[in-house]
Amino acid sequence: MPGVHRANTGVTGNEFIGKEVEYFSQAGFDMDKIHIKRNAPVASLYEDAIINEGAVISSNGALINFSGKKTGRSPKDKRIVYEETSKDHIWWSGGVNIAMDEHTFEINRERAIDYLNTRENVYVFDGFAGWDPKYRIKVRVIASRAYHALFMHNMLIRPTAEELENYGEPDFIIYNAGQFPANRFTTGMTSTTSVEVNFKRMEMVILGTEYAGEMKKGVFSVMHYLQPIKFGQLSLHSSCNQAMPEADGKEGDVTLFFGLSGTGKTTLSADPQRLLIGDDEHVWSDTGVFNIEGGCYAKTINLSAEKEPEIFNAIRYGSILENVVYNPADRVPDYDDVAITENTRCAYPIEYIPNAKIPCIAERQPSNIIMLCCDAFGVLPPVSKLTPEQANYHFLAGYTSKTPGTEDGITEPSPVFSTCYGAPFLTLHPTHYSKMLEERMTKHQVDCWLINTGWTGGKFGTGKRCPLKYTRAIIDAIHNGTLAKAEFQNFPVFNLSIPKHLEGVPDELLNPAAAWSDSEAFKDQVGKLAGMFGTAMQKYSSDMTPATKAAGPQVPQ
Ligand SMILES: Nc1ncnc2c1ncn2[C@@H]1O[C@H](COP(=O)(O)OP(=O)(O)O)[C@@H](O)[C@H]1O
Ligand SMILES: C=C(OP(=O)(O)O)C(=O)O
Numbered sequence: 392m393p394g395v396h397r398a399n400t401g402v403t404g405n406e407f408i409g410k411e412v413e414y415f416s417q418a419g420f421d422m423d424k425i426h427i428k429r430n431a432p433v434a435s436l437y438e439d440a441i442i443n444e445g446a447v448i449s450s451n452g453a454l455i456n457f458s459g460k461k462t463g464r465s466p467k468d469k470r471i472v473y474e475e476t477s478k479d480h481i482w483w484s485g486g487v488n489i490a491m492d493e494h495t496f497e498i499n500r501e502r503a504i505d506y507l508n509t510r511e512n513v514y515v516f517d518g519f520a521g522w523d524p525k526y527r528i529k530v531r532v533i534a535s536r537a538y539h540a541l542f543m544h545n546m547l548i549r550p551t552a553e554e555l556e557n558y559g560e561p562d563f564i565i566y567n568a569g570q571f572p573a574n575r576f577t578t579g580m581t582s583t584t585s586v587e588v589n590f591k592r593m594e595m596v597i598l599g600t601e602y603a604g605e606m607k608k609g610v611f612s613v614m615h616y617l618q619p620i621k622f623g624q625l626s627l628h629s630s631c632n633q634a635m636p637e638a639d640g641k642e643g644d645v646t647l648f649f650g651l652s653g654t655g656k657t658t659l660s661a662d663p664q665r666l667l668i669g670d671d672e673h674v675w676s677d678t679g680v681f682n683i684e685g686g687c688y689a690k691t692i693n694l695s696a697e698k699e700p701e702i703f704n705a706i707r708y709g710s711i712l713e714n715v716v717y718n719p720a721d722r723v724p725d726y727d728d729v730a731i732t733e734n735t736r737c738a739y740p741i742e743y744i745p746n747a748k749i750p751c752i753a754e755r756q757p758s759n760i761i762m763l764c765c766d767a768f769g770v771l772p773p774v775s776k777l778t779p780e781q782a783n784y785h786f787l788a789g790y791t792s793k794t795p796g797t798e799d800g801i802t803e804p805s806p807v808f809s810t811c812y813g814a815p816f817l818t819l820h821p822t823h824y825s826k827m828l829e830e831r832m833t834k835h836q837v838d839c840w841l842i843n844t845g846w847t848g849g850k851f852g853t854g855k856r857c858p859l860k861y862t863r864a865i866i867d868a869i870h871n872g873t874l875a876k877a878e879f880q881n882f883p884v885f886n887l888s889i890p891k892h893l894e895g896v897p898d899e900l901l902n903p904a905a906a907w908s909d910s911e912a913f914k915d916q917v918g919k920l921a922g923m924f925g926t927a928m929q930k931y932s933s934d935m936t937p938a939t940k941a942a943g944p945q946v947p948q
């Protein structure tokens with residue numbers, strides 16, 4: 392019955408949506424049967440997730456949820472509808488955007504709505520993507536799980552009461568019926584999972600995966616389309632932080648950190664000395680940098696209060712812990728336990744980080760770009776200074792490793808060339824982004840650094856990543872200017888400039904040639920990696936200027 396007081400949650404159903412009732416009826420929702428809870432309070436989402444979905448409250452107050460079988464993204468099941476408005480824009484040849492026909496999308500969309508109509512409660516969250524009012528879009532999430540609504544409550548920008556009252560029609564809608572599978576006999580389906588975006592309808596449909604990260608990365612794919620095409624702005628898979636305001640009140644210097652999942656965007660942007668703009672998705676606009684999201688999505692594997700205090704302390708009431716094992720006796724999360732997945736996560740509103748700058752906008756052009764990579768071979772130096780041409784080359788190359796668990800089927804760190812450090816989310820050809828990046832970097836004379844947060848050679852390379860404290864010391868040295876003043880030497884083959892000494896970082900760590908005890912094995916591995924770059928970059932051969940090409944590693948003869 393509609394509008395009936397529900398004793399278990401203390402909230403009524405459809406009254407939440409007010410004047411939107413008609414909208415939902417027209418969209419195919421059975422308003423006599425379902426309760427729509429729009430932008431429901433966090434407490435009520437907690438209650439529903441606990442009662443209906445097996446969630447529990449952890450000792451720190453965060454809600455622990457489980458995403459079921461899928462605990463990472465499913466890139467092989469992510470498709471984009473081939474239709475006249477977007478077909479000439481989408482990057483179809485890169486193996487990232489799989490085409491789907493409009494009819495199949497309609498079938499899956501109907502399937503999602505039919506499933507949602509079988510539910511007692513349907514959760515709607517209306518929010519925004521993009522902090523700059525000039526470039527933001529309204530995103531509506533319609534989901535069968537309270538967990539998914541709370542996740543997007545944390546990850547999107549939360550509207551004020553007034554903005555919600557005057558919300559109107561959304562620009563983009565996500566139908567998340569991830570609890571229900573796709574039909575494998577529907578033409579074009581290759582599994583029971585389907586994640587699909589339709590740019591003509593400005594809609595996304597999710598079937599057969601309850602991994603919440605699909606939604607936030609879906610919104611990112613949409614921004615990666617709209618920002619360059621519609622607004623002429625540059626969307627980037629990056630985190631961003633900013634120095635405290637200067638004495639005269641001028642905005643502090645801005646740093647962008649590019650990097651694929653697991654390379655350290657979230658960890659390294661949470662810096663007690665600096666203001667956090669955001670941890671994952673930004674737009675470099677004509678006036679500065681703004682965050683796309685209203686929250687952060689941190690990896691919690693091996694999380695400790697000592698090493699990552701800001702993130703550790705953001706895990707509290709309102710945050711969502713995803714697939715994290717806990718001790719039933721005291722409900723204390725065990726961040727070292729990877730029994731469910733290595734891709735354990737926490738989603739929290741950005742204001743849970745003490746130094747977050749709200750609104751999440753830096754009104755100053757970036758001074759530094761840090762390209763984070765995670766080299767599984769242990770040959771790339773922990774830091775090198777890139778020339779503008781090298782910056783261009785490495786942005787297109789996007790060399791790093793995939794982190795276990797982030798994508799379905801990845802079980803160990805695997806080397807990858809992930810264009811623009813985020814190939815899975817690119818909707819346009821990479822050169823759209825790389826050209827804009829080059830223009831902006833030249834115009835604003837941005838310094839660029841390549842940082843390897845991955846494996847390091849020799850005595851540091853005993854199966855361990857570059858210790859976090861050294862990476863932090865390197866980043867501090869970028870921010871306080873000491874690194875720029877250091878004495879540099881050449882790292883051959885890759886032709887990189889690397890510092891000889893840096894306060895707080897052992898010299899042998901700075902130079903992998905010194906770190907490796909077996910110099911022949913080292914040279915061999917450097918050569919192999921250079922060869923991999925050459926092979927991977929062949930497909931961009933006609934997109935690179937001779938100077939950019941020459942900036943890549945030169946394979947030893
Ligand atoms: N040197 C390092 N720099 C950054 N992160 C590191 C380093 N060594 C280990 N880590 C771990 O790697 C993970 C980085 O993940 P995260 O910051 O969430 O990456 P991203 O935001 O780019 O996906 C964290 O679990 C962090 O503790
Ligand atoms: C959430 C993801 O990435 P990141 O770790 O960069 O936030 C992802 O790749 O699914």
Ligand SMILES: [Mn+2]
Pocket residue numbers: 653656657670671688689690
């Ligand atoms: Mn992250």
